[in-house]
Amino acid sequence: MERSRRSFLKILGISTLGLGTLSSVDLLAKAGMGKAEFAPDPKGMTGKRWALVVDVKKLDEDTTQKAIEACHLIHNVPDYGDEDNEEIKWIWTDKYEHAFPGTEHEYLAAEIEEKPFLLLCNHCANPPCVRVCPTQATWQREDGIVMMDQHRCIGCRYCMAACPFGARSFNWKDPRTTYFKDKEPPNPKYPTRTKGVVEKCNLCAERLAVGEMPACVEAVQDSKAIVFGDLEDPHSEVREVLHEHFAIRRKPELGTNPNVYYIV
Amino acid sequence: MLETALKGSKKYWILIGVLFGLHAMGATAFLYQLSKGLTVTGMSRDVSWGIYIAQFTFLVGVAASAVMVVLPYYLHNVKEFGKITILGEFLAVAAVNMCLMFILVDLGKPMRMLNVILHPTLNSILFWDMVVLNGYLFLNIIIGWMVLSAERKEVEPPKWVKPLIYLSIPWAVSIHTVTAFLYAGLPGRHFWLTAIMAARFLASAFAAGPALLILLCLIVRKVSKFDPGKEAIQKVANIVVYAMIISIFFVVLEIFTAFYSQIPGHMHGFVYTFVGLHGHANLVPWTWAFAVMAVLATLMLLCPPLRKNEKTLAISCLLVFFSLWIEKGITLVITGFIPNPFDTITEYVPTLPEIAITIGVWATGFLILTILYKVAVSVKEEIAS
Amino acid sequence: MYNKGLVITGIVIFVVFFTSPFLIGLVKSGPPPEPELSPKAKLAKQCVEAKEYMVESHMQMLNDWRNEAVREGKRIYVATDGKEYTVSLQNTCMDCHSNKSKFCDQCHNYAEVNPYCWECHIEPKEKL
Numbered sequence: 001m002e003r004s005r006r007s008f009l010k011i012l013g014i015s016t017l018g019l020g021t022l023s024s025v026d027l028l029a030k031a032g033m034g035k036a037e038f039a040p041d042p043k044g045m046t047g048k049r050w051a052l053v054v055d056v057k058k059l060d061e062d063t064t065q066k067a068i069e070a071c072h073l074i075h076n077v078p079d080y081g082d083e084d085n086e087e088i089k090w091i092w093t094d095k096y097e098h099a100f101p102g103t104e105h106e107y108l109a110a111e112i113e114e115k116p117f118l119l120l121c122n123h124c125a126n127p128p129c130v131r132v133c134p135t136q137a138t139w140q141r142e143d144g145i146v147m148m149d150q151h152r153c154i155g156c157r158y159c160m161a162a163c164p165f166g167a168r169s170f171n172w173k174d175p176r177t178t179y180f181k182d183k184e185p186p187n188p189k190y191p192t193r194t195k196g197v198v199e200k201c202n203l204c205a206e207r208l209a210v211g212e213m214p215a216c217v218e219a220v221q222d223s224k225a226i227v228f229g230d231l232e233d234p235h236s237e238v239r240e241v242l243h244e245h246f247a248i249r250r251k252p253e254l255g256t257n258p259n260v261y262y263i264v
Numbered sequence: 265m266l267e268t269a270l271k272g273s274k275k276y277w278i279l280i281g282v283l284f285g286l287h288a289m290g291a292t293a294f295l296y297q298l299s300k301g302l303t304v305t306g307m308s309r310d311v312s313w314g315i316y317i318a319q320f321t322f323l324v325g326v327a328a329s330a331v332m333v334v335l336p337y338y339l340h341n342v343k344e345f346g347k348i349t350i351l352g353e354f355l356a357v358a359a360v361n362m363c364l365m366f367i368l369v370d371l372g373k374p375m376r377m378l379n380v381i382l383h384p385t386l387n388s389i390l391f392w393d394m395v396v397l398n399g400y401l402f403l404n405i406i407i408g409w410m411v412l413s414a415e416r417k418e419v420e421p422p423k424w425v426k427p428l429i430y431l432s433i434p435w436a437v438s439i440h441t442v443t444a445f446l447y448a449g450l451p452g453r454h455f456w457l458t459a460i461m462a463a464r465f466l467a468s469a470f471a472a473g474p475a476l477l478i479l480l481c482l483i484v485r486k487v488s489k490f491d492p493g494k495e496a497i498q499k500v501a502n503i504v505v506y507a508m509i510i511s512i513f514f515v516v517l518e519i520f521t522a523f524y525s526q527i528p529g530h531m532h533g534f535v536y537t538f539v540g541l542h543g544h545a546n547l548v549p550w551t552w553a554f555a556v557m558a559v560l561a562t563l564m565l566l567c568p569p570l571r572k573n574e575k576t577l578a579i580s581c582l583l584v585f586f587s588l589w590i591e592k593g594i595t596l597v598i599t600g601f602i603p604n605p606f607d608t609i610t611e612y613v614p615t616l617p618e619i620a621i622t623i624g625v626w627a628t629g630f631l632i633l634t635i636l637y638k639v640a641v642s643v644k645e646e647i648a649s
Numbered sequence: 650m651y652n653k654g655l656v657i658t659g660i661v662i663f664v665v666f667f668t669s670p671f672l673i674g675l676v677k678s679g680p681p682p683e684p685e686l687s688p689k690a691k692l693a694k695q696c697v698e699a700k701e702y703m704v705e706s707h708m709q710m711l712n713d714w715r716n717e718a719v720r721e722g723k724r725i726y727v728a729t730d731g732k733e734y735t736v737s738l739q740n741t742c743m744d745c746h747s748n749k750s751k752f753c754d755q756c757h758n759y760a761e762v763n764p765y766c767w768e769c770h771i772e773p774k775e776k777l
Contacts, residue, residue: 036698038713038723038736076771085308085610094606101607102528128451134390135379141722149719150769154379155302155372158390160312164452166605170312170372172303176768185771189740194768195301196372209724254451 043211047230049144051259058225070219073186078179088169090201091120121167121201122258129159145203155196168200268642269635283631290624293617305618310610311601320366322593324443327359329473331436344496353408354636360401362629396439403432416643455533456600464514471507472588475581490644505565533599544609557587682755690745739770747773
């Protein structure tokens with residue numbers, strides 16, 4: 001009895017495995033859709049290394065507010081204030097000593113000391129957050145943007161530990177049932193996020209895809225406080241501006257190769 | 265063989281009941297966390313990993329410690345360990361299960377956990393952690409079960425088990441090395457950015473794990489007819505004291521580099537844990553508790569009469585276990601986030617649901633351990649009679 | 650057989666438990682779902698792909714849409730009939746099928762499936 005029971009179970013196991021493989025192969029075949037195709041929008045902006053140059057001299061409370069509001073409204077970013085340090089922010093301001101910690105000193109120029117520095121994801125060329133993500137929910141695109149796929153994120157927050165710039169926010173609670181409980185998300189054409197996933201600035205990839213500038217750049221286009229362009233295009237605005245003005249980046253010694261420059 | 269866990273004394277069933285009750289409490293708290301999100305914990309944008317990940321970090325070490333009895337027995341014929349390799353392997357199984365549970369309860373989207381397998385990412389240390397942890401779990405389940413059932417039938421285990429046992433030895437080292445790599449490769453987290461992180465993890469693992477194993481052996485001897493052996497316990501105690509000395513030495517090395525170089529990034533973490541930084545000092549009492557217990561335990565273990573006396577040995581082992589539980593299971597992980605990338609400080613205090621879930625996971629692990637140990641001990645008692 | 654009574658009782662309980670969804674369905678099921686097309690959808694006459702295909706495989710298609718748009722940056726879908734659509738659940742699909750409770754939910758509720766798409770993707774406001 002023992003021997004045949006064992007071989008019965010073995011055969012059962014192998015046939016279940018076999019059936020399982022067969023049916024998944026079948027499903028895969030069905031997923032194809034004949035002659036359907038996907039294509040990028042011809043209006044979309046293409047580049048090899050998108051970058052931002054922030055002219056700090058042109059920043060003030062008003063400009064920075066405009067930039068932050070443009071971004072956060074378009075992307076339905078909930079504003080939790082700073083309760084319990086669970087805020088979600090894609091772009092925000094902070095003082096020099098917090099934007100460039102370790103470089104401040106007692107005799108800092110008064111103008112620099114009081115300036116609101118605009119901080120956001122640096123879309124690094126050598127991003128540690130991409131290196132650590134176990135599911136490729138965050139990855140580096142060919143145009144340099146460090147993207148997020150909220151569908152795949154498992155919420156492990158390894159990327160948050162890896163980012164040296166504190167650019168990433170986690171949805172500790174569900175924005176729809178908390179912040180947006182009694183108010184409509186401001187942009188009905190863009191999704192919100194849900195609890196349990198990480199989010200950050202995506203360099204307005206969805207706007208670039210249809211030929212529009214990033215929202216923050218557009219919001220301050222009059223003063224050109226933020227300039228956007230392709231670093232690998234020698235004739236781009238960012239290259240011109242960088243050629244003419246000395247600019248620094250946050251924590252360059254860490255080798256992440258940030259693509260957000262600050263003209264101080 | 266599992267049926268031996270279904271027969272037990274009243275005390276055994278009370279223990280099972282208590283552990284199951286705590287497990288149920290943790291599961292209820294976890295359901296609450298699933299519905300509200302991780303906001304129910306004390307974690308924040310700045311301290312984005314808390315006690316779930318910290319406890320996982322500590323328990324990986326406890327799991328790896330099985331190698332400290334397996335290696336001497338299988339590679340160097342230290343016969344005294346023959347009786348207790350199964351206890352080490354089953355402790356590893358329970359510990360790795362706790363690790364996996366702690367990771368699961370920490371995820372923002374646990375229902376997507378299979379994404380790590382569906383979309384393997386070879387450059388991600390977390391992917392490799394998943395691989396090595398699960399591999400080690402299956403290795404120990406298979407090895408433990410095969411060897412124990414062969415012992416019960418009084419035959420040699422099948423030949424293919426031996427290579428698995430040999431594989432489990434470097435594999436044990438790998439699980440803790442990979443877990444250390446989670447921390448030691450992150451630019452911007454200067455408290456963790458040290459080459460000796462993996463070495464520190466291994467040293468404290470080989471102290472805390474065997475210390476727990478000694479305590480479990482003493483308990484097993486008390487509640488059953490199976491005696492792991494005084495010599496085996498003494499030999500494990502030797503391993504614990506050497507590992508403690510090396511652990512403490514490694515911490516001193518870190519403190520030297522930080523404070524002799526006077527580099528703020530290196531010093532800040534230690535200043536925060538030992539005396540507090542800019543008025544924030546949540547972890548200071550914990551750190552000193554660790555330091556005092558660790559030194560006291562080491563001194564006690566160095567003293568032969570105290571080491572040979574099993575009552576004082578038990579106290580030393582408790583001190584070792586709790587001191588390292590604090591250091592690896594609380595202060596190391598939390599301090600990595602302090603100060604934050606902007607050089608300000610957000611402190612972390614676990615909330616009640618978080619603590620309930622943590623206790624639930626520990627209870628589940630001990631439930632698994634109790635059942636497995638009951639099986640092992642029953643088999644040993646069976647063949648002795 | 651040892652413990653015949655216990656074993657057979659156990660098997661019976663297991664079979665009842667295992668087939669309970671079907672048994673409950675026999676007693677409780679209501680009429681099959683009747684999803685209602687919105688006026689805009691009725692006017693369009695054809696969805697992105699043929700109706701039978703959409704009914705059977707819209708989730709597979711949405712998964713492909715999701716990967717191509719978000720991960721590959723390809724936000725234009727050229728359907729099998731050559732028409733071009735913007736790849737977006739929120740702005741394309743829901744633009745036509747703007748009555749989620751009378752359309753999408755009808756079949757989903759009947760089949761007891763709970764797609765979590767709308768936890769993030771904003772569904773259009775319906776006039777109640």
